Amino acid sequence: MLNDERFYGHTALIDEEHGVETKEGPNPAIFDPQLFREHAEAILPTLESHLADHSIRGLKLVEPAILLSLAKDLMTKEQGAVVPFDREKFKAIIDLYIKTGIQVHSPGFMGRQFSGVVPLAGVVDMVSSIVNQPSSFYEAGQLPNVAERIMANEFNQFIGYQPDRFTMITTSGGSLANLTALLAARNDKFPTVWNEGLWAFEGQLRPAIAISEEAHYSVSRAAGILGIGENQLVRLPINQAGQIDITKVPQALEAAEQRGLKVFCMVASAGTTSMGAFDDIDQLADIAGTKDIWLHIDGAHGGSLLVSDELRHKLKGIQKADSLTWDAHKMLFVPSPCSLLFYRNKEKSYAAFKQVASYVFEKEPNIYTEFDSAEKNFECTKRPMIMNLWVLWALHGRALFSNKVDHLCKLARHACRILEKEPDFQVLHQPESNILCFRYLPKELDNYSIADFQVEIRNRVCKHGQFFISKVDIHGESALRVVFMNHEIKMSHFRMLLQAVVKSGQQVINEYQQHPKQ
Ligand SMILES: Cc1ncc(COP(=O)(O)O)c(C=O)c1O
Incomplete structure (x- = not known):
């Protein structure tokens, strides 16, 4: 841990007469490049093991009041002076951040339109945060503006x-x-x-x-x-x-x-x-x-x-x-x-x-300002978001993306074929991309509301913690929705999900039969 005395206050000396600083500004150690390395190295192993974790799991929701309290406990109570970097506390914050999120690269995650990123893009994103080059103006972000072009x-x-x-x-x-x-x-x-x-x-x-x-x-x-x-x-x-x-x-x-x-x-x-x-x-x-x-x-x-x-x-x-x-x-x-x-x-x-x-905004654009995008977009200070995409495209080429897109859409078509052979499932469309919507409609459903049944299944499957799927209304009635965004998913995972759906559905039916709603 860096325990530099410069953390503890404003060390700059002000030349009273001219009102300018004659020495260092406040808390210079916060900006110490060595400290940056220490910060990054503290969490690299954590991120690596996060990426290496391919266990099948969705999301465990934490009660907000509990998470609020856990987060507050990690905050310093000190108000007057800048507190030195605490490696253990920092690691605890990052752990909490990771553990309370959806495991987006798990094969159990089939619920939303975002997923695990190509890790290299995350590294580029960190570079963007450090070099801080907003991209609406060429002069502020030269390479991002060229990369956009x-x-x-x-x-x-x-x-x-x-x-x-x-x-x-x-x-x-x-x-x-x-x-x-x-x-x-x-x-x-x-x-x-x-x-x-x-x-x-x-x-x-x-x-x-x-x-x-x-x-x-x-x-x-x-x-x-x-x-x-x-x-x-x-x-x-x-x-x-x-x-x-x-x-x-x-x-x-x-x-x-x-x-x-x-x-x-x-x-x-x-x-x-x-x-x-x-x-x-x-x-x-x-x-x-x-x-x-x-x-x-x-x-x-x-x-x-x-x-x-x-x-x-x-x-x-x-x-x-x-x-x-x-x-x-x-x-x-x-x-x-x-x-x-x-x-x-x-x-x-x-x-x-x-x-x-x-x-x-220049009235007559020159060779530099001609690359500005600020006149065309709402944001003034804008993240150089293109860098994450461009670097992957530059280093790996189109196939990295097209292979993945092809694969995910193929998964949805295969999953559809599987469901079509299951008499208790109703497929709601032929998937055109990587999204598939269906209903579980076993014969025993009797007069239980079809819509309530799908919602209840979705909630139970998610609560169980292995799979994360979503629900959606199709032609006015609730259905289960699977999004194959995650390249870790194999057909065996989809079959496991169906088992989880059937199990939850049967539980609901059993409970209903024992205690029918009035
Ligand atoms: C078809 C469609 N349009 C727009 C959006 C909104 O995009 P964003 O979440 O990037 O604002 C979404 C998000 O899921 C979408 O599916």
Whole structure:
């Protein structure tokens, strides 16, 4: 442990006359490079054994009051002086951090759209934290801005936008990417709103956004934020597979017009959250094109299928979309957040934020400021999130990602085949990506509520601690949802999960038969 006396207070001497410091600033030892090595080395073995732990387990929820107390016990009570680094306490905090999280790289983790990251990306993330180069301005983060340009071009090979016209920015999460794209769409179609605010809509048809019944909540939330209002969302009906029913779109748009709505933007999903379903981008783009509607694709989940030669066809027509959200922190296995927002037309990306700020924005871009993204994104100080992705891409190449994406989607298809052979299970769709939804419906279920039954099974399976799965409403009724995000999962694990589902289900039935609800 470093026990430097410099920890204990402000050692700087102030030249009273000139008001400047003549010696060192406060607590210099906190910034000691050797101390950094000590910090990092203290937890490397812990992280290594965390990564090496492939036991099958989900999540054990700790009561918040208990965790609060454990966390508070690890805090110093000292208020007056800076306390020296305490290696043991630091290790205890990191242990608590790890132990109370979902074991994201365990084969028992099948519940959410994030998973274990490629560990190298975590190392790059640490470098980003130490060198601290925010990436909205070239002068603050030179390599991150160059890396953004490189990755934009690399990924555009799979999208197919005109190379000299498109652009890409990074945002902290897919929700912010969706909001930013919808803002650009609104300002493009209603150019006076930025200055006039909602007054600009007065006397016009009400601006509306057409979205799938299955759209992620960040899309409907964006309508609220942008002054469009949730009531002006035109819900496009879906088919059994969870995709927008193309045959019903013209009719839905017409009905909206008759209600006094002007649909200026349509949002399709490339991978819905609930079923991982892909809307028919090609046909939706044609419809949008004839009506001068901005087409945004929410590919937060499934945009990553673009890197796969086998699965890219799911996003057929993507080059016709005006904008695309793509989360690398989902299926490209880098630490969150790392979201990419693509625009087909670079000029339109500037519509999102029409501002003048002489302290940062240049009227005439030069060779440096031309790389700035601040005018196009909400965040001013922004994490150089692209570095995690770019370094993996630079060192390992595309196959690292495409192999993983192919593998996870294949797991979902195999799991579906297994379920189809089980008479007590109902498969709800043919998986288009790595998400599979189903119900356990044994004959003994009798008149127990199907919806309550699925929820109860999910809760019991998770509580048992071996598997972590989610629940979702499919066509209005609860179902079990498995997300194959984790490359450690084998079919044997999925079979074990089914056993756990059956066991929990049978327990519920037995309890119900003994004590039927009134
Ligand atoms: C389809 C879809 N869109 C948007 C989001 C939101 O992305 P983020 O969590 O990165 O904000 C999600 C998250 O799961 C999603 O599944």
